[in-house]
Amino acid sequence: MIWNKGKECMSRDELADLQGKRLVSLVKYMYRSAAYYRTKMKNLGMEPGDIRGIEDLGKLPFTTQEDLAEAYPSGVYAMQGRKIAQFYALNQLSGNGMTTGFTQKDLEVWRECMARSLTMANLGKKDVLQTTCRCGESGCLEARCGADKIGAAALPVTVDRPSAVIGLMQKLRVTGIVSTPSSLLRVAQIVEERGLRNSLRLKAALCGGEAWTECIRKKIQEKLGAKVYDIFGLNALTGLGVACECGHQSGMHVQEDFFLAEILDTHTLLVLPGGIEGELVFTTLQKEGIPLIRYRTMHMTKINYAACGCGRTTARIDRICEGTDDVFFIRGNSVFALQIESALAGLYDIRASYTIYIRREHNLDVVDVCISGEQPDRADVVKRVRNAVGSVIGIRPNIRFAQNAAAKKAVWTGRAAGEGSVTIVDERRFFRK
Numbered sequence: 001m002i003w004n005k006g007k008e009c010m011s012r013d014e015l016a017d018l019q020g021k022r023l024v025s026l027v028k029y030m031y032r033s034a035a036y037y038r039t040k041m042k043n044l045g046m047e048p049g050d051i052r053g054i055e056d057l058g059k060l061p062f063t064t065q066e067d068l069a070e071a072y073p074s075g076v077y078a079m080q081g082r083k084i085a086q087f088y089a090l091n092q093l094s095g096n097g098m099t100t101g102f103t104q105k106d107l108e109v110w111r112e113c114m115a116r117s118l119t120m121a122n123l124g125k126k127d128v129l130q131t132t133c134r135c136g137e138s139g140c141l142e143a144r145c146g147a148d149k150i151g152a153a154a155l156p157v158t159v160d161r162p163s164a165v166i167g168l169m170q171k172l173r174v175t176g177i178v179s180t181p182s183s184l185l186r187v188a189q190i191v192e193e194r195g196l197r198n199s200l201r202l203k204a205a206l207c208g209g210e211a212w213t214e215c216i217r218k219k220i221q222e223k224l225g226a227k228v229y230d231i232f233g234l235n236a237l238t239g240l241g242v243a244c245e246c247g248h249q250s251g252m253h254v255q256e257d258f259f260l261a262e263i264l265d266t267h268t269l270l271v272l273p274g275g276i277e278g279e280l281v282f283t284t285l286q287k288e289g290i291p292l293i294r295y296r297t298m299h300m301t302k303i304n305y306a307a308c309g310c311g312r313t314t315a316r317i318d319r320i321c322e323g324t325d326d327v328f329f330i331r332g333n334s335v336f337a338l339q340i341e342s343a344l345a346g347l348y349d350i351r352a353s354y355t356i357y358i359r360r361e362h363n364l365d366v367v368d369v370c371i372s373g374e375q376p377d378r379a380d381v382v383k384r385v386r387n388a389v390g391s392v393i394g395i396r397p398n399i400r401f402a403q404n405a406a407a408k409k410a411v412w413t414g415r416a417a418g419e420g421s422v423t424i425v426d427e428r429r430f431f432r433k
């Protein structure tokens with residue numbers, strides 16, 4: 001089943017034409033409404049008329065998270081009389097107060113993306129869709145909107161008590177789930193331990209919101225007896241549903257009439273052809289609230305433009321396994337290396353070097369902070385380092401002391417107080433897939 005054949009199966013030429021027209025309007029809209037973007041274009045000596053189609057995309061400047069933070073909020077919201085219908089707080093754990101906003105039309109685009117995604121997972125009006133997202137995440141809402149659009153029943157629950165989640169799955173004969181992979185894996189483990197698999201009616205699960213692997217997918221599928229689909233979204237774009245896998249499970253179809261994807265070489269800043277890994281960059285072709293042009297997502301992936309066996313012609317991106325070298329995904333949150341560095345540099349009276357290991361234990365992300373350097377009051381250091389790092393990464397790190405901590409495979413290095421250094425090792429990057 002394909003939700004919107006007209007858009008999901010159009011020829012690549014027709015699609016490029018549609019994308020080009022939408023890009024031209026978007027640039028005009030941004031130039032009129034978003035001060036930070038107008039300034040950027042003026043600094044490059046550009047005017048909206050310089051963009052005549054998709055072939056001119058490369059002339060436009062990139063947008064980074066730093067750009068948005070700098071321009072936030074007045075220069076970002078391109079409202080022009082358009083009312084923001086819903087706001088979402090971004091990076092709630094880091095407490096930077098950034099929000100994103102959606103107009104009614106943006107929410108309709110989101111619903112359409114979710115309807116297409118749920119249909120890819122073979123869900124329809126007879127299904128009961130459970131959303132097991134953490135409280136406050138937009139995932140619950142978008143799944144509910146999507147369920148509504150395809151006529152399925154929606155059942156939002158929190159993930160705090162997997163037993164309660166399973167109880168509801170049984171009672172209400174849940175057939176579809178939207179969840180983070182780590183939450184669903186916990187549910188799947190309990191289902192297996194208690195031998196409940198045959199008491200469930202589950203046929204499809206859509207997992208997204210954090211980095212995961214093919215091995216985890218296989219485990220969840222086995223334990224739950226359901227097919228598991230990869231789904232992608234970013235709150236800065238439009239939550240979940242920007243891209244989703246079809247039944248062929250070979251890459252996530254991007255909703256290219258709304259989101260124009262490019263893959264960037266992070267060193268040369270040149271656009272890469274299909275099949276080569278680089279940073280995923282998106283232009284939101286139809287967004288009104290906070291539109292983004294060539295937004296650098298800091299996610300690394302590849303893109304595949306070949307037609308898919310399902311009949312859809314939209315390009316597919318690979319599962320997102322990791323971020324660029326200065327951003328890390330820890331239990332679904334993106335954490336900048338610089339945030340960790342500045343938290344540790346703030347402990348100016350502690351003379352130490354820190355090696356931070358991010359690894360996976362029982363399929364959950366775990367962070368160890370290894371401190372080297374003589375410390376007269378170790379208990380005090382442990383407490384303060386744990387608080388400083390914990391407030392940035394959103395989970396409680398393990399702290400240990402070691403002289404000359406081995407820092408092979410460092411992916412990022414920075415400075416701590418005094419002569420100290422901060423080294424980050426993401427061990428998950430070396431055993432993925």
Ligand SMILES: [Zn+2]
Nearest residue numbers: 246308310312
């Ligand atoms: Zn497909």
